[in-house]
Amino acid sequence: MSLATGASAVGVLAAPSGPVAPGIGVDRWLLAGAPNVGKSALFGRLTGLYVTVSNYPGTSVEVTTGTRATGGAAILVADTPGLYALLAVTEEERVARHAIFSARGAAVLHVVDASHLDRALPLTLQLLALSTPLVLVCNHLDEARRRGVAPDIALLSERLGIPVVGTVATTGEGVEALAGAARLAPVPSDGWGLPQPFAAGVAAVTDEGGAARLEAELALCGDAELAASVAQRDPHRWRDAVAARDARWGSAEDFAVALATARRRMTLALLDGVVPEAPAVRRRDAALDRVLLSPWTGLPLVALVLYVGFYLFVGRFAAGTLVDWIERVAFDRWITPAASAAVGAVVPWAPLRALLVGEYGLFSLGVRYAVAIVLPIVGAFFLVFALLEDSGYLPRLALLLDRGLKRLGLSGRAVIPLVLGFGCNTMATLVTRTLETRRERLIVTLLLALAIPCSAQLGVVLGILSIYPAAIAVWAGVLVAVFVVVGRMAALVLPGEPPSFYLELPPLRTPTARNVLQKTGARVQWYFAEILPLFLLASVILWLGDLTGALRAATRLLEPVMRFIHLPDAAAPAFLYGFFRRDFGAAGLYDLARHGVLGPAALTTAAVTLTLFVPCVAQFLVMRKERGIRTAAAVLAFATVVAFTVGGAVGWLLRHVGGWV
Amino acid sequence: MNCATCGSASAACGNCPIAPALALPETLATLAVGARATVHRLASASGADLRKLLALGVLPGVELEVERRWPAVVVRMGFATVALDAGLAEGVVVTREQ
Secondary structure, rough: OOOOOOOOOOHHHHOOOOOOOOOOOOEEEEEEEEOOOOOOHHHHHHEEEOOOOOOOOOOOOEEEEEEOOOOOEEEEEOOOOOOOOOOOOHHHHHHHHHHHHHHOEEEEEEEEEEEHHHHHHHHHHHHHHHOOOOEEEEOOOOHHHOOOOOOOHHHHHHHHHOOOOEOOOOOOOOOOHHHHHHHHHHOOOOOOOOOOOHHHHHHOOOOOHHHHHHHHHHHOOOOOOHHHHHHHHHHHHHHHHHHHHHHHHOOOHHHHHHHHHHHHHHHHHHHOOOOOOOOOOOOOOOHHHHHHOOHHHHHHHHHHHHHHHHHHHHHHHHHHHHHHHHHHHHHHHHHHHHHHHHHHHHHOOOHHHHHHHHHOOOHHHHHHHHHHOOOOOHHHHHHHHHHHHHOOOHHHHHHHHHHHHHHHHHOOOHHHHHHHHHHOOOHHHHHHHHHHOOOHHHHHHHHHHHHHHHHHEEEEHHHHHOOOOOHHHHHHHHHHHHHHHHHHHHHHOOOOOOOOOOOEEEOOOOOOOOHHHHEEEEEHHHHHHHHHHEEEHHHHHHHHHHHOHHHHHHHHHHHHHHHHHHOOOHHHHHHHHHHOOOHHHHHHHHHHHOOOOOOOHHHHHHHHHHHHHOOHHHHHHHHHHOHHHHHHHHHHHHHHHHHHHHHHOOOOOOOOHHOOO | EEOOOOOHHHHHHHHOOOOOHHHHOOEEOOOOOOEEEEEEEEEEOOOHHHHHOOOOOOOOEEEEEEEEEOOOOOEEEOOOEEEEEEHEEEEEEEOOOO
């Protein structure tokens, strides 16, 4: 997933005033194309920045920009989310389309899978109309060669009238040639314009060319967003054009299908002689897919993947062994004593010393939690996730779980944000953009905030509860029950059409170590840029609270709530920290468990309540940005009520029925 | 999902004995695994569904082969493989290759 760093990520390539200076060439490039064709890998090759590449359609949700410094003046390169067609279905496709339509003056690099030219070229034909330099990039050329369908690049270039470059992004083949072609790419003449009678239909809407012509075409095809903006410009003309379209074709849908069919015929004519006749061979991974997708073998495999990848590797190894070593050996034995001694020697004022290395110190709380507890767990999670992504397993998972998720008002596509939520709920909330309807996005946002523990929290909770295996079962059982019940209720209560599932299955590919490691690194980097400031801020607030006595007062306020869910008063600070970071709270419990303050029943109750309890500050901010303040506040209130109600019930049951304590 | 005509589970539609007699238009949802067909026309209920089919490249004239029917319909078109649920597949009217 590529996450832009600036707020103005979209439309960043909008033309500056004035023409491009002669001799410099095109210095702004925009990568566009369908999901999973290698845009992000090419972006990495072109800029040296490696953001992320995934073998899952739809994990880049924002426009990412970088610069290419080699060969004279710097070139601004942008990577857009994948889009199958300009007629957008999802939010991320609209993001990509907006970037493409604002690209005038920049070179658009249309990246396509060299084996699927017939599927991709209709979009190229549309991009030709943009009146901006255009380069066709046939990526995954190695796969096309192996299949015996590698295109005749020179002939294709001649037919389209634009530079065409063959590349293999994963090895770097053809990347320099692409850079050269992009720099010198001219504005193409649209030799493959709209066929009649469609051209007349579009001309009834606008006389302009470029993006305006494409907007008119898409508006006629039934794109509600563009139809509204086109209609606003000239209501009378638009009304007449719609009437003419309906008289001839019947409806927007019929117009869209007829136009797409005409473009496909054009594409096939264009490709005649460019691509060798495809030999009829069976898909190489068809047998493997039968095993992965059949419910009898596929579902047990899902369980195995989750068990080994997430429970054993992330839960036991990273959250257990690794955290233990870093905490108890690296920090407790070496780093913390050394830091305390150093600060003690240099800083004379006690409160300032406390701010740095005291109980809630920037170093002892903020940095230690971040590095010792969160880093190993989050890093391990993203590593497993990257492996699943690059292998192409995630779309298969989406397919397998589609039927189950339909009962919760979701489609199989929701698997991606939901699984990513086990890594970082904040990131996952952003990725809900890949879902089609507002209803789905809302349900996933709610489930993420409520029932999906993030990896930091998960690791710490599993670490604490591992002393009592039955407690893990109760905790997991309660979370699954809340997930299913709340999802089902949301599906019944929220208005809107039930979702439908559609997805391209990329070929199964062996992940390369370079891609996986770089992707993991990029995500961990994003995570830390996002959360370390909040860790430090939380430390400062807690230190201030401790200094002024406000913390004790706030803790006392929480004590009745603790008693309500049958927890000792000593658990109150953990919940207070939970406001700042969900895993902060869990880490607080970790300390209590280590000192033996909480018994199994209390610990289970606390873990359940804290997991369900409010999302962290970062997640709340993203919820507000993506869903609006009212929805975010409602989710927050709902999560609080559910957390304490369920927590109270679990506490009561464990005391009175479970026979624990 | 049950067949609108006979009421039995549509999983059995692939070898339906009455469909040929009724001359019902065959859709992607009724094709058996291994069947090859050409898309004849798109008859989706909604514009949104239609846009999804266009995005997947399921267009009149496209040749495809059914690889799976469960948990969703998986079809192969050239070197691309796409998955769509029964609701979307019902909107794709096809001509089966004999």
